[in-house]
Amino acid sequence: MRLPVFAPFQFNALERRDLSEFLQHLLNAVILGGTYALLGIGLTLIFGIMRVVNFTHGELYAFGAYCMYALVMRLGVNFYLSLLLAMALGALLGAFIELVLLSRLRRADIDTTMLVMIGAWIIMQNTEQWIWSGVALSVKNPFPANPLVFGPASVSWLRVYVFVVALLLIAGTYLLINRTKLGKAMRATFQDPDTAALMGVRIGRINTATFAIGSSLAAAAGALLGPVFVVQPAMGDLAAAKAFAVVILGGLGSVPGATVGGFILAFAEELGAGYISSGYRDAMGFVLIILILLIRPTGLFARKERIG
Amino acid sequence: MRFIPWLLVAALASVPLWMTDYYYLHVLIVTGIFIIAAMSLNLLLGYTGQLSLGHVAFFGIGAYTSALISLGFKVHIAPDTVVGLSPKPVWFAMLCAVFVTGIVGYGIGKLSFRVRGAYFVIVSLSFVSVVQLIALNWVELTQGAMALNSIPPLTLGFGEYTISFLRKPQFFYLMLSAAVLSYIIIARLVNSRAGRAMIALRENESLATSLGIDVTRYLVLATVVSAAIAGLAGALYTHYIRIVDPNIFLFIYTVTMIIMVVTGGKGTLAGPIVGGVVFGVVPEVLRAMKIAPEMQWIVYGVLMIAIVYFLPQGIVPAVRRAFASHRSVFAGSSTLIEKAEEQ
């Protein structure tokens, strides 16, 4: 098959590639998928449930990474403890943003709140550059430098750790939403705020809590991936773009959806770059979004009535 | 009130006569080009209520189309089949840009209005990303990141009666004419039957549908007009800056347009102009204040939030309301007056 419009596309014959490369791609996709899922679940709470087009998500991710850098590299705090501290600080910052910027705009249009979030995004990113300069920073980790080897494929210990913690956080979030009183109140609030208020749910607090939890998850993703990648002011932009893709792929407001969406995006990118063209690697997610929304406008997992 | 816009146009037309510093003229030209794009976005965002984060795609497609037709190109559409075009006059290229973006707008409108709200936001964002990646990777046509440069400026006329729009005063008038034309088209459209149908849609889609308004048809109409005007803005940009590369699809350009529309007042004809002037001039004022570059951005962000926070409807409706409450004894029913004025 050859698409004439896209001259640079090259479909390499699959059989020519050997199995070991394919295995490595699969392993990469699984590890990357965990990362994307983690980025997605924080956003699915805020964008999916609260309907705030949250452009600060990427900056909270960067905030988590900078917290990790400051704690581990500057203050010498324990690596694992730093993750928890970064999450706590992320939650605080999230609550602050919600209380200061969003609480008054709760009934405003989607574009009004979006513009406020864009403003916050510009402020946060440039504050990061102001404090830390634009130079990339790196965070040391306690894991062995040699990778974990599975036959012809291999993966670093650090990324396995990130993957496991990501799955734990996803499971925790799922339980929080579906098995706790707070989760119930959250779901009620965003399905029907007026009825929820009548039933005694304190809407304001639920909004703040939801935004804080989503922010904490974004900070967790940053704190986990900061040591994997490098820490720099613009790091949040790409993370936010991936997170939006994951949330839409999975359907707004669905934690299992975001999880599956994360893995779909990772597989599409990894195999697309491996077997089609690496130039279009970052387009794969967007092409998928367009295709999926045309076929099934609510995303893969959301129920019909959720449609905006 | 009717003649005031024309006074404003006349005042603006006098600018190149007394503004001898080309830097300010340049800032006004670039701001003007983005105001045209913002006006077209306002048609979608303000009048149909669809928040498109993909508007810069139309702007960029217009820029690329006009650049490619004025420069000429050659591409392989199949391994042995070459399609090419010799360089065409710039005015023709600009017209083509308007048509091509209009057609793209039609296709996108048909497809993307199957979804609404937050989904539409992301589909429009995805659309830009895909277009940008094609511009980046289809090197044979667009030269990818190596950029199309040496794009010719617009010239009109024959022989010794030729005007070149290379210099800033001439280009300023070109931009101003395009802006006035776009304004008139948009004003005519929103005050027509179709425009009222769009507003009905924005206010209550299910009610509008039950009244027999063909939702998709009006949304597509709005998208086509909006895309074509954005394409015109892109074509102006490309023959002014005279280089185009995939950076034309930068997200910050979409953000700039949205800021202009929302702070000025979406759904008002003057909104994008007022918002555009404010946010076109603010970065240069900040630059003149000689503060740290990061700080300039931070102030910009704070100003943006402050405007939205204190004037959630935008500057124009707020000013209007202030006027209305001064003049009218029915100070309490200012929204009524606002509605009346919009008609």
Next chain:
Amino acid sequence: MRKLLGLLAGTVFFVGGAATGAGAQDTIKIGVTQPLTGAFAASGNYVAQGTRIAEEEINNAGGVLGKKIQLIIEDNKSNPTEAVTTVEKLIEKDKVPLLIGAWSSTLTLAVMPKLEEYKVPMIVETSSSGKITRSGNPYVFRISPTSEMEATAFKPIAKHMGIKKAAFLYTNNDFGIGSADEYGKMLKANGVEIGPRETMDPAATDFSAQLAKIKASGADTVFVTTAVEQLTLILKQAKEQQLKARIVSCGGSNSPDQVIAQAGAAAEGSYHTTFFPPWFPEVTTNPEVSKRYMAGWKKHGFNVGGLTEGYRGYDAVYVAVAAIKAAGKPDAEAIRKALWGVHVKGVYGDIHFIKQGPAGKESGQNVPTVYLVEVKNGKVQKPQF
């Protein structure tokens, strides 16, 4: 509507008022446009810091033509439209007779039509795209090497390294594409088999798919062209995937010190081309200049990782001052003519301009020295073949 008119008039006057500050000509102004915020902020700030060191040194030595020089550094926000605006401002409002900029090739290409329009020359300090000096713009004078020059300089080294099959991994921008093209051409002409050519988004952080493909191709050397942040990640991820191929980073924006600090053991055995090796200033063409620059950098307490970027701005200012001196007056056309005659002892080597591009409208191009260094035992070393 009346308020709208008032608002408009108010802003214009406000801006107009700000303009009157730039009047007295007791200094000679040089305009600098660099990306100080946005995607290229890290490198742009290093180059700007380099220009500041040169400005201070020159003014301490009495300036030029009996006047002090004054750099006006504007932020082009890593955005071509803003780059044009900064140039308009520097030329029209600050009346600079000479510019330095604009870091990336795209930013430089964007401002080039303005140089012709205002007839003001610009010293290009970083950009590598061949298009810049081949477009027939006589106001462009580039002190940085093109990708082609770098690849040509690499030719004898490629033989020594015994490269059989080469793969490429590069950012999908003018810098990466230009480098991969030129190195590919050079290697192919020397009988090296060309393996996969993989691209990456300039903002990407995960290259696992590209690396897996390169690993499977059996290439023995990977030529990587990108900025230092991605290079660090590529080295780390290549180690994670047990990629045995040798990694050579091209393009000179690779800051090996930062790579060693951040990639640690993963940087071991990698090679880097650079246009200035601060680890052994004695091998450079003008060791005393290199040492003076490094001392200035140290005195200001700038980040050591930026030494391999900052010299670009440092040299550009010295070239600018030499041209102003030769011209005898701060006049754009006189400076443009004088630039053809300058010979400056710089960190880039002995800087002078040769003609490139269409006859009659040639741009100036310097031919700098290219160095290859190796990371061995956690230190930057001269490679032994």
